[in-house]
Amino acid sequence: VVEEFGGPEVLKVKTVEERALSDNEVLVNVKAVGINPVDTYIRNGTYARKPELPYTPGTDAAGIVDKVGSSVTNWKEGDRVYISGSLTGSYAEKTICTESQVHLLPDSVSFEQGAAIYVPYATAYASLFHRANVRPGETVLVHGASGGVGIAAVQIAKAHGMTVYGTASSKEGLEIIEKYGGIAFNHREVDYQDKILAATNGNGVNVILEMLSNVNLANDISNLIGRRGRIIIIGCRGNIEINPRGLMGKTASVIGMALASCSQEEFDELFPAIQAGLENGTLSPVISPFSFTFDEASESHKHIIDRPAGTIGKVILKP
Numbered sequence: 430v431v432e433e434f435g436g437p438e439v440l441k442v443k444t445v446e447e448r449a450l451s452d453n454e455v456l457v458n459v460k461a462v463g464i465n466p467v468d469t470y471i472r473n474g475t476y477a478r479k480p481e482l483p484y485t486p487g488t489d490a491a492g493i494v495d496k497v498g499s500s501v502t503n504w505k506e507g508d509r510v511y512i513s514g515s516l517t518g519s520y521a522e523k524t525i526c527t528e529s530q531v532h533l534l535p536d537s538v539s540f541e542q543g544a545a546i547y548v549p550y551a552t553a554y555a556s557l558f559h560r561a562n563v564r565p566g567e568t569v570l571v572h573g574a575s576g577g578v579g580i581a582a583v584q585i586a587k588a589h590g591m592t593v594y595g596t597a598s599s600k601e602g603l604e605i606i607e608k609y610g611g612i613a614f615n616h617r618e619v620d621y622q623d624k625i626l627a628a629t630n631g632n633g634v635n636v637i638l639e640m641l642s643n644v645n646l647a648n649d650i651s652n653l654i655g656r657r658g659r660i661i662i663i664g665c666r667g668n669i670e671i672n673p674r675g676l677m678g679k680t681a682s683v684i685g686m687a688l689a690s691c692s693q694e695e696f697d698e699l700f701p702a703i704q705a706g707l708e709n710g711t712l713s714p715v716i717s718p719f720s721f722t723f724d725e726a727s728e729s730h731k732h733i734i735d736r737p738a739g740t741i742g743k744v745i746l747k748p
Contacts, residue, residue: 434474485518491543
């Protein structure tokens with residue numbers, strides 16, 4: 430529970446009373462919780478959207494349906510599910526969702542993997558298809574491709590016939606990119622941008638998914654994006670100075686991406702696409718070797734921002 434905005438230390442474990450379900454609501458017994466960077470921004474009070482205090486953080490989790498409201502027809506007690514948001518917050522042993530926030534978790538997908546689906550895979554899909562309008566045969570560069578959204582983007586783009594380049598810095602990160610069909614580049618190497626350009630025969634890439642735009646955007650524009658290319662801003666932690674002339678000459682675009690701004694029509698498309706990928710095995714969420722308990726929630730928030738060496742995939746909280 431967060432009772433005041435601030436640093437990771439404001440996260441407290443508390444017992445709260447379970448409220449009654451409304452007709453269209455589903456109670457989920459949570460087995461694993463996914464942590465997202467946006468959780469830390471909201472907790473700080475610096476995000477555009479501020480919840481009313483006190484609140485329970487989190488949108489991502491997976492578990493088993495415990496109870497359903499009287500008008501719920503798609504779910505029953507015992508169903509394995511993952512969630513795409515929650516009415517009461519996912520950092521909890523039990524969470525209440527609307528019927529539409531609950532999705533089937535295939536038997537082949539673990540609860541930990543289920544907690545890594547919603548924000549990473551929905552963000553990656555919407556960025557690629559709804560913002561970048563990417564097409565098979567195009568080249569996609571994923572900056573920060575060893576994180577939750579990055580790995581999701583590599584898997585989705587590869588499954589749809591794109592050539593995927595991914596950047597990371599650790600041995601583990603570079604290996605996970607290549608495991609899922611991407612071509613890996615170490616962004617700590619001074620000449621890594623030259624290597625990416627060489628891989629495109631000097632043409633630049635068609636699409637860049639940018640997880641740290643306050644560091645990379647200027648070089649994305651001046652060096653890496655190709656003609657009529659699209660740079661999708663997924664993550665930003667500060668300001669950066671750019672020269673818009675780099676976009677003019679290439680007729681390139683910079684487009685913002687926020688999952689909360691997706692339309693209902695976009696969600697209606699992306700969830701079935703993600704479900705199909707989970708069921709046929711082309712999508713497989715990767716779990717970080719670092720996991721935390723609820724009592725360690727404050728440490729988990731420090732970890733997801735600092736991302737110590739060797740951190741790959743989705744960081745998980747366990748009740």
